[in-house]
Amino acid sequence: MKVLVFGKTGQVARALIEAGPTVGMQITALGRDAADLTNPAACAAIIAASDCDAVINAAAYTAVDAAETDEATARMINADAPAAMAQACAAKGIPFVHVSTDYVFDGTEGKPWQPDDPAGPLGAYGRTKLAGEEGVAAAGGTFAILRTAWVFDAAGKNFVTTMLRLSETRDALCVVGDQFGGPTPATAIADACLLIAKTLAKDPSASGTYHFSGAPDVSWADFARAIFNIAGRDVKITDIPTADYPTPAKRPSNSRLDCSSTKSTFGITQPDWHTALAKMLTQA
Numbered sequence: 241m242k243v244l245v246f247g248k249t250g251q252v253a254r255a256l257i258e259a260g261p262t263v264g265m266q267i268t269a270l271g272r273d274a275a276d277l278t279n280p281a282a283c284a285a286i287i288a289a290s291d292c293d294a295v296i297n298a299a300a301y302t303a304v305d306a307a308e309t310d311e312a313t314a315r316m317i318n319a320d321a322p323a324a325m326a327q328a329c330a331a332k333g334i335p336f337v338h339v340s341t342d343y344v345f346d347g348t349e350g351k352p353w354q355p356d357d358p359a360g361p362l363g364a365y366g367r368t369k370l371a372g373e374e375g376v377a378a379a380g381g382t383f384a385i386l387r388t389a390w391v392f393d394a395a396g397k398n399f400v401t402t403m404l405r406l407s408e409t410r411d412a413l414c415v416v417g418d419q420f421g422g423p424t425p426a427t428a429i430a431d432a433c434l435l436i437a438k439t440l441a442k443d444p445s446a447s448g449t450y451h452f453s454g455a456p457d458v459s460w461a462d463f464a465r466a467i468f469n470i471a472g473r474d475v476k477i478t479d480i481p482t483a484d485y486p487t488p489a490k491r492p493s494n495s496r497l498d499c500s501s502t503k504s505t506f507g508i509t510q511p512d513w514h515t516a517l518a519k520m521l522t523q524a
């Protein structure tokens with residue numbers, strides 16, 4: 241199976257490039273130089289001209305705070321481009337797998353979010369990602385929107401690498417203890433996207449919106465403790481409320497995703513983030 245991937249340098253894109261060959265899938269990954277998402281029509285044209293069997297979009301405007309003052313660019317990349325990609329896939333009759341986020345939710349529910357729960361993004365990043373989901377679903381083709389959360393890998397810009405960097409100069413950190421979610425290894429997202437693409441190619445009726453995050457759910461503060469525990473670094477973490485860590489964009493307090501339909505439809509189980517983190521930090 242030939243899979244066209246938008247994104248080349250990002251956490252999930254790099255994991256897709258690595259995972260594809262291991263499951264007999266041929267990956268062509270397009271970086272910004274080959275496919276700039278600020279030009280949605282060009283992205284659609286690339287799909288139209290390709291001989292791929294499926295498309296995965298792993299590129300996005302992911303700078304949550306910067307999006308607050310740059311929403312037009314974020315919208316082009318997170319909403320207009322994926323919609324154009326989905327339309328191009330629909331016209332070709334091939335599946336489109338699109339990665340989305342927990343930040344489409346407002347975080348106020350006291351239980352894990354179901355895929356069909358009402359969205360209510362708190363910031364520009366979540367708003368533009370939600371608009372992207374709507375455009376993908378409206379394209380009328382075979383598609384999966386895979387919402388994930390708190391993505392980490394060994395090299396990307398993520399909470400794990402931020403904590404490790406801060407620990408070079410600090411022996412105590414204040415981290416929010418009232419936001420909860422499931423940290424998700426980028427490698428597991430890549431594996432899930434590939435399996436979903438393969439399944440959709442055979443069974444378009446599986447199209448829809450799905451959730452996928454690591455388990456168990458945790459607060460950022462407890463995630464930080466686990467990172468330093470595994471890395472063997474003595475950094476004191478103090479839990480603080482979100483109000484004491486002001487940021488331009490508001491984050492949801494409850495980012496927990498109910499991933500049961502991803503398991504029942506595709507047989508994909510939630511990865512244990514602790515195991516993945518331990519493997520990642522000992523290999524680094």
Ligand SMILES: NC(=O)C1=CN([C@@H]2O[C@H](COP(=O)(O)OP(=O)(O)OC[C@H]3O[C@@H](n4cnc5c(N)ncnc54)[C@H](OP(=O)(O)O)[C@@H]3O)[C@@H](O)[C@H]2O)C=CC1
Pocket residue numbers: 247248249250251252253271272275276277278297298299300301302317339340341342369387388389390391392396397398426
């Ligand atoms: N990171 C996270 O914690 C989470 C991410 N997600 C979603 O997962 C998906 C993958 O995220 P992740 O791997 O973490 O992303 P990264 O932040 O690691 O990378 C983003 C990727 O998008 C590319 N990109 C950004 N703007 C453009 C553009 N104009 N044209 C072409 N490419 C562009 C970047 O390329 P370049 O290097 O050239 O800038 C980079 O490859 C995204 O859809 C994201 O919304 C969901 C939940 C959590």
Ligand SMILES: Cc1cn([C@H]2C[C@H](O)[C@@H](COP(=O)(O)OP(=O)(O)O[C@H]3O[C@@H](C)C(=O)[C@@H](O)[C@H]3O)O2)c(=O)[nH]c1=O
Pocket residue numbers: 302303304341342343388389390391398399402413414415416419460485491
């Ligand atoms: C660095 C730092 C962060 N924090 C807080 C801020 C924030 O609430 C939380 C996580 O910080 P980050 O900057 O990693 O979070 P953020 O960039 O918002 O991460 C999000 O990225 C987007 C792309 C997503 O889709 C989400 O799922 C989520 O992973 O930790 C502290 O409390 N103390 C600190 O020292």
Ligand SMILES: [Mg+2]
Pocket residue numbers: 302303304397398
């Ligand atoms: Mg960030």
